[in-house]
Amino acid sequence: MPVPELTTFGALIRHALALEEFAVELYKGLEQSYQGNADLSRVFADLAAQHGARQKLLERTRREKLSEMILEPIEGLDGRLYVPKVHVTGAPGAAIQHGETAPDSETALAGKGGIAFARELEGICARFYLDSARAARMVLAEVSKVFERLAEDNRKNSDMIGG
């Protein structure tokens, strides 16, 4: 996942969609990896579905919540803070690999298990949505509310994943 330039509403939504796509792939992989643990496998399946639904919500938000009257430039968001430090190949059950795009990819997540990866991702998403909500509040109040709700879901997901 490339480091985004978060300077416009469209760029925010684009990155949000990339994060959600990443999460879907991650959770599909974890669902397969944890077949031996039915409860966890179901949690990951649910999370994959949830992040898939969030993509649709974001696409709808992009279409319907943008007001061309108040398309102000967005400033103050450092894209490097919102890029997961791992990536997952598309195949079910595929290994989680170190990412190549984030500057500190070699450090934070090396050696962590799938649950830790998932929690990390939920944390990145929550931070991204909260910071974006703050940055966009004056510009796009309705979008800000959507982002706050998504961040809240990320926090709940993180708690649910446990670990």
Place this chain on the structure above:
Amino acid sequence: MSHLPEVKEHYGILKNYIEGKWVDSASDKTEAVINPATGKEIARVPMSTRKEVDDAVAAAKEAWWSWRETPPVTRARMMFAVKELLEQHFEEIARIMVQENGKTIDEARGETRRAIENVEVASGITTLQMGYSLEDGAGSGIDEEAIRQPLGVFACIAPFNFPAMIPFWFWPYAVACGNTYVIKPSRQVPCTMQYILELIDRVGFPPGVINLINGSHDVADALMEHPDIKGISFVGSTPVARHVYKTCAQYGKRVQAQGGAKNCLVVMSDAVLPQAVSNMLSSCFGCAGQRCLAGSNLLIMEDIYDEFKERFIARAKNIKVGYGLDESVNMGPVISAKARAKILDYIEKAISEGGRLLLDGRDIKVEGYPDGFFIGPTVFENVTPDMTIAKEEVFGPVVSLMKISSLDEAIDIIHSSPFGNAASIYTQSGKIAREFKYRVQAGNIGINLGIAAPMAYFPFAGYKDSFFGDLHGQGMDAINFFTDRKVVITRWI
């Protein structure tokens, strides 16, 4: 950041849409449609003939009575179908618009939404077109009613700056009311409406209800002079709007002609500067300044002038200029090499008349797009109301800062302009805001908002040389423009 894919690299030679069929123009004259970011041709647009205008109008006239007899609820359902198709193809519409107009993808998405909103409002035609009645209204036992009836064939002559939205200020209302319609897109940006008409074609309107004809001013003149057209909607510059108004009046037509603008944004001492500056950036530099609601003269109270200037320049410098399909871009190019040259002339003239350049966008280089028509954000100070840059519509990303000492002075400057399209004020004082709203002679007023763009259910207003006519586009004004009132007085004996 890499850019979003273009819908097509080249759209070929565009066609006209007449009587429910796509037809090649008989004209051997075509013009190139240029992507303003790349400088490359993306389509060729035919300069249609008068005969083809006649064909389109004849088809619309032929379709009218049957369409007029179609119940409003059925017409409304067809509007729902139009909305559904536009939603499904939202992203393609927006991307084509970026490709031919140069605006950013966010701006194009916002414009597409605005177009759809007009269809949504027109879908309420069963309510909007209702008349009214009064029992015993004309005397005891004599009832009186007023009904709204469609008139026949209408047409719009659209500008380049909003390829999708502006035709939608008019045609959905006209057609929902039971009229038939001819759209003439700008020859600089005809691809968006071509694509939209391809979608509308799937809805199943009876042939001739909606028609599209490409071309230049010859086509516009033919529409204005045509005896079977009942009314014309136009958006463009003031000289042309005045010409359209006169010509349509001469030919006995209804007309609504939106002209140019020179909009002032007033910043009072109590304005919340960070938010005001952020909002003003979108007003001044959104759509590269090519909108009739763009902020152009910034009138700033002298006690906050220096702080404002510092903040505004700092933010303006950060505006990312580039190809609008790159989602991180804040501002795209202007429409053409000719437009760019004209804007550069205005900048030169402002310098020669004593303006001081605080931010110079003339020599901007956009990596990867050496042939684009880019101008960076440009900001002047030392501008006085009598200077050309302060008086004339530049239609580019150029703004002038002026110090004021009072609200009265700001309003005097606003009123010294022949235009009256829009004006905005930034203040925390309700009293000042109300006074501004009450006194300022402009059709669209913004309070802490730099682009006072009316939603589809309100009229897109305009005063003085910014509008010729009385009924505006959108909302109930549009319903009134596209219908006539018939009064029926009934006595049963």
